Amino acid sequence: MDSELFPRACTEIAPGAVHVPDWLDVDRQRRLLEACRAWARPPAGLRTVRTPGGGAMTARQVCLGWHWYPYGYARTVVDGDGSPVKPLPPWLAALGRDAVHAALGPEAATTAPYDIALINFYGADARMGMHRDSDEKSDAPVVSLSLGDTCVFRFGNTASRARPYRDVDLRSGDLFVFGGASRLAYHGVPRVHAGTAPPELGLTGRLNVTLRVSGFRTPGRTRPPGDRTGDRTSGS
Template sequence: MNALIPRPRLEVAPGAVHVPDWLTLEQQRQLVTACRGWATGPVPIRHTKLPGGGVMSVRTVCVGWHWRPYAYTRTADDVNGARVAAFPDWMVALGRRALADAYADETAAAGYTPDTALINFYDAQAKLGMHQDKDERSSAPVVSLTIGDSCVFRFGNTETRTRPYTDLELASGDLFVFGGPSRYAYHAVPRILPGTGDPATGLRSGRLNITMRVTGLDDTGPPNTPR
């Protein structure tokens, strides 16, 4: 049997780091179990409706804060009006460890306190167009985890949806962090690679993507209303 060739850590752009095989198989299984629980409620997983009338091909469920284009709220008024599940302490710890390993900076990691996660499920046909993650009031890094099928991940620049950009493959267990100069870079998922995941993760098909963010919001301030 041929040994697997290790994939190196890669800094795609300043502040944008890919760490392959970061999650163990057991950690992936635990995350799949947690995400399945959130997918059933209190706010169920759904295809997000866009302001222009379109519907996203990925299905999304949130914890901590509910996201809809282009705002965060505690209750999912566009779904069922329920308050989303709380953001667990163990995910804060996971986010801090991700930042420490990606940036080799324990000080920055200690100050990182994500308070929301968008959990996207991609079937074989789902994709996500070029966009920026800029609905947060905080510029803290985004921590992204992949479980299941691999995808083509397109990471671009902060000025335009077009080139220059880099296409790389994100596989099950991979970590991708983008912050600093790359925090508002355009990025996309143009393609899923069906059949590349390991069913031992608990996910038979499709890609699960967990992105942790810091909203910069609190319940005492003004509501974050759609743009």
């Protein structure tokens, strides 16, 4: 009851991992939602991600800047229609920088621009298994923005998918940033609370916009060093 009577507080979930409730007001949520709808249209639009083993992720995805596929990045939709990936607009990169400043302070700001966006759409039955965002060559903080239905966001440790972890409700407009000691922490979405999106948003389901810095220097395909087939860098 108290959580409904009083504003939710900014909370450090783990070292370098911070939840900022209600960071995006309704107007900014609407503008971001309209942009997501445009990005989701073909070519290089919303797709179902399939793993090398043939499994399908239940959250559908569209990428900007660099196209993520299990388990690397490319400039074209190599696991879809083959179109060039849509560009990441400067205003979205600036939003990522502002988000890091709001959550972690100016000392955490990165000089490299945010150049990857993974946009995941969750229906009522969609989930995301525990995974790490480990296919980038930069250790800049990951920025996660939520629109629509509330989800349970499970934020764990850097050693394994098992406990200890902490469950956080991410509502529409919430910001979650993780960097530093938590940059490679396992995280996932075990549940979406259907029908909880703000009515004024006009969205059924949940959208998550995850922003990252690639650290890539050369164009084309890139895969992480070593064997990371146990990770799924698919967003939150």
